[in-house]
Amino acid sequence: MTNTLHRYGDAASFEDDYIIFAIPCKGKNDEGAVDKLKLFLGICTKHRPVNIGNSSTSSFRPSSGLEPSVHWKRRHEPEPRDVIEGVHRTATAAAVFDSADKAAACLADLIDADLGLSINVSTSVEGAKRIAADCGISRHSVEYSLGFDDPHDKLPDSRVLELSTMCGHGMVSANMAKKMLDMVQEGRRDPTAAAVTLARFCPCGAYNPVRAERLLRAGTST
């Protein structure tokens, strides 16, 4: 699951994008992992993440029971409780933070909790270094993104990529990201609602609606 590594943007654009995730390893530390993952998500939730996920569902969920009145009454706030209760299998759990301070405070609590699961931080290289230093730990391993090699120009433009690649599994289509950009630019949808609409399509909970909202607002000023 490399669903957080290849987010499009420069280092500065990850200032509000910090993903902390826990992953059990089969045969090594997966015994009792379901309870530990619930504990992990519980600790993360105390630090007000903008999204969390358990590999099946996220704080922003689609609905099969929509009717026309949804335009006026749909909630755009994260709903993390069902995500924690919905951990039923050994998989990855993730929390997305919109500031380094929140991420560092969460990591400090995770160090104290000593869950024994592998904990990873996905953000800019320098951002992760800073968080590790703030918590007084040394990084164990690092995996660098070398970006996309697109020799045949198959990818959409950079503004669309910044939005769509926040779901690394490809569940947020480029066309949907473009549609939301256009709708916000035309004043047909406010950036908050458009960002949450995109987040609903990412079942892992790795999508960052705060960064998406910022990018959508920036799109209206161009």
Place this chain on the structure above:
Amino acid sequence: MSQERLNPTIVRAVRWAAGKFRFRFEPEPDICPTAAFLMEDLEWPRIVRRVFSDPLIEHKSTGIHGRGTEEVKTNDVTDRVSVGEVGYVIEFGRPGVGVWFREIEAVTKALAQLSVPFEAKNPITQLMDDETAGTLNPGLLDEKILSAIVEIKTEISEVPRVLETVSVVARQIDTVVAVGVSTRCDEAGDDKLLASLLVDLDYDVARAKTNMGLGRVTNTAATGSAR
């Protein structure tokens, strides 16, 4: 089959009135409200399309969802990539372009010629019929999937040669390639070798996934055998 449960008479009346004023209803983007999409039961080899495209499906070969790889995310308990080694995560088809297995095979064949070892706990390696030649199961070659990851590992001195090979073959296949390279940090938590090498090779290493080293072996059997 529809889940909307709207009164059809009212819907038709609203549509008729909207049509007269040249405006139309804009539905909320979400799950198809009329249940028009049905998931069919797929058989081999077509089943691989689902396994490599739906992140909610577990890769049985590795027990992991998504693209089915652990990479260095669990390196603190597996020691998959040691100091001085480099792990490569070569992903095809992402984002949103897709890839045919025959295109993946073109790259795995080229990598095999470099005599680099393919990661055993990887879904693509599990589908190879000859690892030394880098060939995949022939029945899969005409299947297209959303994305897949090939994992290899080399010494750090091999990085320029491997990345050059991937770059050259990427131009011969009709998709997008995203590469991640990983290494283990030193005792101080620094990576003084790989990052500077990548910069020398003109790569922009702005983003990374960082294993914080909090994992440990806790399974009863595993700790017992370790003792």
